[in-house]
Amino acid sequence: LDIEKIIKECKGNVQxxxxxxxxxxxxxxxxxxxxxxxxxxxxxxxxxxxxYSVFSNIGAFKGDSKFKTWMTTIFIRQAIKKINSNKTxxxxxxxxxxxxxxxxxADYDNALVKLxxxxxxxxxxxxxxxxxxxxxxxxxxxxxxREIAEICNFSEGTSRxxxxxxxxxxxxxxxxxxxxxxx
Amino acid sequence: MNLQDKIxxxxxxxxxxxxxxKADEVWGNIDRKLKARLRKKKLILSSLALIILxxxxxxxxxxxxxxxxxxxxxxxxxxxxxxREHNPVGLKTDQKNLAIVPLNENKAxxxxxxxxxxxxxxxxxxxxxxxxxxxxxxxxxxxxxxxEDNLSMVLKTRLNMHDGENxxxxxxxxxxxxxxxxxxxxxxxxxxxxxxxxNISVIVEDSVKKDENKIADKNSKADSIQQKTKRYVIRxxxxxxxxxxxxFSVPGKTYAYSLFSNYSAGxxxxxxxxxxxxxxxxxxxIKLPSKIEFLQKDSTSNEEIIKVLNTNNLIxxxxxxxxxxxxxxxxxxxxxxxxxxxKRNFIEQEMNGKVxxxxxxxLPQDFQDKYFSKIDFLFNAxxxxxxxxxxxxxxxxxxxxxxxxxxxxxxxxxxxQLNYAYxxxxx
Numbered sequence: 212l213d214i215e216k217i218i219k220e221c222k223g224n225v226q227x228x229x230x231x232x233x234x235x236x237x238x239x240x241x242x243x244x245x246x247x248x249x250x251x252x253x254x255x256x257x258x259x260x261x262x263y264s265v266f267s268n269i270g271a272f273k274g275d276s277k278f279k280t281w282m283t284t285i286f287i288r289q290a291i292k293k294i295n296s297n298k299t300x301x302x303x304x305x306x307x308x309x310x311x312x313x314x315x316x317a318d319y320d321n322a323l324v325k326l327x328x329x330x331x332x333x334x335x336x337x338x339x340x341x342x343x344x345x346x347x348x349x350x351x352x353x354x355x356x357r358e359i360a361e362i363c364n365f366s367e368g369t370s371r372x373x374x375x376x377x378x379x380x381x382x383x384x385x386x387x388x389x390x391x392x393x394x
Numbered sequence: 395m396n397l398q399d400k401i402x403x404x405x406x407x408x409x410x411x412x413x414x415x416k417a418d419e420v421w422g423n424i425d426r427k428l429k430a431r432l433r434k435k436k437l438i439l440s441s442l443a444l445i446i447l448x449x450x451x452x453x454x455x456x457x458x459x460x461x462x463x464x465x466x467x468x469x470x471x472x473x474x475x476x477x478r479e480h481n482p483v484g485l486k487t488d489q490k491n492l493a494i495v496p497l498n499e500n501k502a503x504x505x506x507x508x509x510x511x512x513x514x515x516x517x518x519x520x521x522x523x524x525x526x527x528x529x530x531x532x533x534x535x536x537x538x539x540x541x542e543d544n545l546s547m548v549l550k551t552r553l554n555m556h557d558g559e560n561x562x563x564x565x566x567x568x569x570x571x572x573x574x575x576x577x578x579x580x581x582x583x584x585x586x587x588x589x590x591x592x593n594i595s596v597i598v599e600d601s602v603k604k605d606e607n608k609i610a611d612k613n614s615k616a617d618s619i620q621q622k623t624k625r626y627v628i629r630x631x632x633x634x635x636x637x638x639x640x641x642f643s644v645p646g647k648t649y650a651y652s653l654f655s656n657y658s659a660g661x662x663x664x665x666x667x668x669x670x671x672x673x674x675x676x677x678x679x680i681k682l683p684s685k686i687e688f689l690q691k692d693s694t695s696n697e698e699i700i701k702v703l704n705t706n707n708l709i710x711x712x713x714x715x716x717x718x719x720x721x722x723x724x725x726x727x728x729x730x731x732x733x734x735x736x737k738r739n740f741i742e743q744e745m746n747g748k749v750x751x752x753x754x755x756x757l758p759q760d761f762q763d764k765y766f767s768k769i770d771f772l773f774n775a776x777x778x779x780x781x782x783x784x785x786x787x788x789x790x791x792x793x794x795x796x797x798x799x800x801x802x803x804x805x806x807x808x809x810x811q812l813n814y815a816y817x818x819x820x821x
Contacts, residue, residue: 241414242409258420259423323397336408
């Protein structure tokens with residue numbers, strides 16, 4: 212599949228090319244969106260808005276980065292927008308933290324490796340919304356705190372805070388489970 | 395298992411835990427949105443193109459001497475008001491507007507000695523403004539006119555008419571840069587004026603040798619024409635109507651919006667109390683909106699249905715307008731009643747190959763009773779701006795069916811109407 216050609220045609224609003232591009236990237240984008248919005252209805256809405264946004268703004272894609280990376284950013288932003296629009300979640304708490312602040316979670320890596328995958332999935336899905344977003348962006352997408360701060364529109368320190376809170380949650384769960392099993 | 399492998403595994407697990415929505419479901423919505431966006435884009439472009447065309451039309455018409463619009467301005471000798479300023483929309487002409495403009499039988503010549511254009515006989519008669527002007531008055535008129543020269547960009551040529559003892563001055567503004575062109579234009583435009591507007595009285599003497607009694611006869615004839623001036627004017631109109639795409643959610647599974655629409659046409663019967671005040675009776679036809687879409691989603695079959703409704707409306711309208719000729723502004727206030735004939739025009743269209751076109755199928759009766767069996771009252775308040783004889787009119791309509799429009803009209807006699815409408819249908 213000649214993606215370059217398809218992108219070019221999409222810029223000219225060729226419907227068949229739009230469908231081809233959609234089919235090509237749908238699965239990847241759906242996976243990303245599902246990590247942020249496990250609810251199928253929310254995911255559908257995000258995918259909808261995301262692809263519409265991609266086709267609407269495809270003219271702005273200059274080829275400076277990979278097309279998939281560009282698309283991924285759009286979908287992540289859409290997912291965050293969706294999460295933020297959900298009133299049932301608490302609103303963002305902006306925190307001011309020292310970069311060298313020690314959260315005392317040095318053995319988080321150990322917990323991550325030793326915990327069962329299913330347990331981890333449950334923990335991650337149960338995280339508060341911003342902890343979950345930052346954890347996803349940092350651990351799975353590989354974004355730096357500066358980039359996360361830019362996407363989520365908060366400070367780098369806040370990003371660090373949420374990541375460490377998420378790690379702390381994982382560690383605590385591991386400790387609890389370890390304690391239960393040792394008893 | 396190291397940390398990286400664990401993260402990869404975890405990522406995979408998170409992605410596959412919940413079922414992603416089906417691609418077709420998502421594409422259906424995106425496709426619809428993209429099509430709507432494309433339609434909107436086309437609508438904006440076509441609107442822009444029409445506006446540009448209309449502006450070009452006005453520009454070309456104003457600058458073309460051979461067009462139907464008179465290109466000369468004959469000043470009022472007394473108050474220096476251009477004749478057309480009194481009569482911005484071709485309304486009934488009162489006495490002040492009476493003017494005699496040169497006609498063509500004998501060619502005008504340039505006097506070799508005075509370098510003035512000597513027109514055989516050009517007499518300007520102002521029944522409401524006293525007798526023909528004398529040479530002294532001519533001088534004062536000329537000095538007044540001189541100050542205007544500095545302000546005006548148009549070429550101004552003085553025409554001196556000698557009639558025995560009296561001399562009449564007429565200032566002619568014209569765009570052609572040479573006098574020959576000016577004379578040609580005078581001939582053409584004079585003809586146009588006499589043919590088009592019965593209300594303007596024109597008296598022309600073919601020869602200098604004719605005596606003043608004849609002039610007096612002509613003047614009295616002009617007065618009698620003036621008295622017979624009609625107070626009624628019938629104006630035909632043809633409109634192009636654009637509807638704003640307006641999807642919106644309603645409770646349940648049904649929502650509706652109006653789409654690009656089509657045309658309106660009719661007759662306006664104007665009654666003029668005076669050249670500045672009139673009442674218009676509008677009898678017309680409007681097809682608006684062309685379509686309404688109902689998107690019904692059946693949860694079991696996942697079937698989407700589009701039903702399209704054509705609306706044909708007879709318009710009965712009454713409008714009061716007051717013109718301010720000096721400021722080139724018109725204020726209007728009116729009421730429109732549209733009698734809907736929409737019940738019989740319901741059709742179905744297919745979507746995604748699911749629904750068959752069915753002309754016979756009707757909307758549910760209660761829906762019809764609720765929305766389409768009533769008469770719509772539209773309140774109309776407007777403001778019109780005049781430039782020369784072209785009009786830009788901005789109207790606001792508000793009625794029971796939440797219709798608002800911006801209307802742009804050009805040319806008061808047969809105008810193009812651009813409507814930008816919102817049609818909201820509540821369920």
